[in-house]
Amino acid sequence: MSTGTLALIIFVVIALQVGVFALVALYRRKQELKEIGSQEGASQADVEKSPVSPALLTESETTTAWSGFREFIVQHRVMEDKAESICSFYLTPADGQPLPSFKPGQFLTFKLQIKDPVSGESKNIVRCYSLSDSPQLDYYRVSIKRVPAPAGHPGFQPGRSSNYFHDHVQEGMRLSVKAPSGHFYLMEKEPLPVVLVGGGIGITPMVSIANALLNSGSSREIWLFYGVRNSADHAMKEHLQSLQQAHKNFHLHLCYSRPIEQDIEGNDYQHRGHVDINRLRLILPLKRHQFYVCGPRAMMESLVPALEEWGVANEDIYYESFGPATLPKHKKAKPQASKPVEAITVTFSKSGKSVTWNPDAESLLALAEDNDIDVDSGCRAGSCGSCQTKLESGGVEYNQEPDADVEAGHCLLCISKPKNNLTLTA
Ligand code: FES
Structure with a gap:
């Protein structure tokens, strides 16, 4: 073998070794890059998932709501006002399973076993209460006001369930709860400035909306008028x-209708009197706002029009009166064809009463209540199913699509009107 051939062979062997080393190094680098890439991807996903307020997650990203009633445990009770009302x-x-999110402004429906103070019998009572905090991953919160019994109406107990919560629902107790529902909630489509008007306990859905907006870092202007x-x-x-x-875009206006001696205007509250249209006109800048109103019926009836x-x-x-009772938004009355x-x-067979339908009545539930007929109700919005009543004859039409499942041959009194003469098992 000549010296030249030997040198060539040595050169080829060295070149091959260098090539193999280079390939191995390249392969290792690729593997490292791949690993780094997958780690970066994971941390990005974590960042996207963990701190986002559930209020901002799309429906598909949240846990689905359950059907029927689910057991919840009362973890804490917290009094929210000086009067402890x-x-x-x-x-x-x-069950320790995840909680579905909800739309700020919605409510929970509770089924309670409460003893009737007159008959002494336990009865299932279904009632709805607004969620009062922004959506959280691990708890729901409702804030409930004690209702003083009206004098002279022993059979009429509007505060039966609210007072039951105050007097009997203690930490550790289990409650049957339906998934959040309701048509009154924050609209996120258009990022308009928001005006929240809460009268009395109507503050609860407003706090839920304000908390959700502010926790999400929204820059929408938020005006809260609390009467x-x-x-x-x-x-x-x-x-x-x-x-x-904490938030420059949150403007709080407290209106005390009957301040006590210790309440100092400008310090404890800003305005003496109710929240009314003049107050809003004086304070709000002239631009388009979204209004959310929740309070006693008298407030709604004056403020909304x-x-x-x-x-x-x-x-x-958007408005809701106490209950919570979602009311459909005002619609301009359509001119009716004039026909007699x-x-x-409407006959209530159990009560043995027949009454003439009042076309101005909101619903069959309102008609029943106006005539002292004992019917259950909760949400007054077609969501909880507690006013479901058997239809013995005749038919009804709904003011809005029921959210609750309605059994065949039954109707929801709170959102229905009679089409013709009808008999109800009530
Ligand atoms: S009261 Fe809830 S569905 Fe009628």
């Missing part, structure tokens, strides 16, 4: 103050 209940699911009698009934005072201090008269578009007004109106008779 409003109590918050923090609820966690007894309450005085500092004794003022709920969640420290929390609302802390929101005001006044907003419309002020020129607020119908689609920018035939009187409709």
Whole structure:
């Protein structure tokens, strides 16, 4: 073998070795890059999932709601006002499974076994209460006001379930709860400035909406007008103050209708009197807002039409009266073809009463209540199913699509009107 051939062979062997080393190094580098890539991907996913408020997750990203009733445990009770008339209940699911999110402004439906003070018999009572915090991963919160019994109406107990919560629902107790529902909730489609008007215990869905917006870092302007009698009934005072201090876009206006001696205007509250249209017109900047109103019926009946008269578009007004009772938004009355109106008779067979349908009545539930007929109700919005009543004859039409499942041959009184003479098992 010549020296030249030997040198060539040595050169080829060395070149091959270098090539193999280079390939191995390249392969290792690729593997490392792949690993780094997958780690980066994982941490990005974690960042996207963990700190986002459930309020902002899309429906498909949240846990699905359950059907029927689910057991919850009362974790905490917290009094929210000086008079100790409003109590918050923090609820966690007894099965330890994840909680579905909800739309701020919605409510929970509870089934309670309560003894009738007159008959002494235990009865299932279904009632709905607004969620009062923003959606959280591990608990729901409702805040409930004790209702004083009206004098002279022993059979009529509007505060039966609210007072039961105050007097009997203790930490550790189990409650049957339906999934969050309701049509009154924050609209996130258009990021308009938001005006929240809460009268009395109507503050609870407003706090849920405000918390959800602020926790999500929303820059929407939020105006909260809270109407309450005085500092004794003022709920969640420290929390609302802390929101005001922490967020420039949150404007709190407290209106005391009957301030007590210790209440100092400008310090404890800003305005003496109720929340009314003049107050809103004086304070709000002239621009388009979304209005959310929840409070006693008298407040709703004066404020909602006044907003419309002020020129607020119908689609920018959302409201709910106590209960919670979602009311359909005002619609301009359509001109009716003039045809003679035939009187409709509604018979309540158990009560043995027959009454003439009042075309101005909101619903068969309202008609029953106006005539002292004992019927169950909860949400008054077609969601909880507690007013479901058997239809013995005749037919009804619904003001809106029921959310609750309705058994064949039954109807939901709270959202229905009679089509013709009908008989109900009530
Ligand atoms: S009261 Fe809830 S469905 Fe009628």
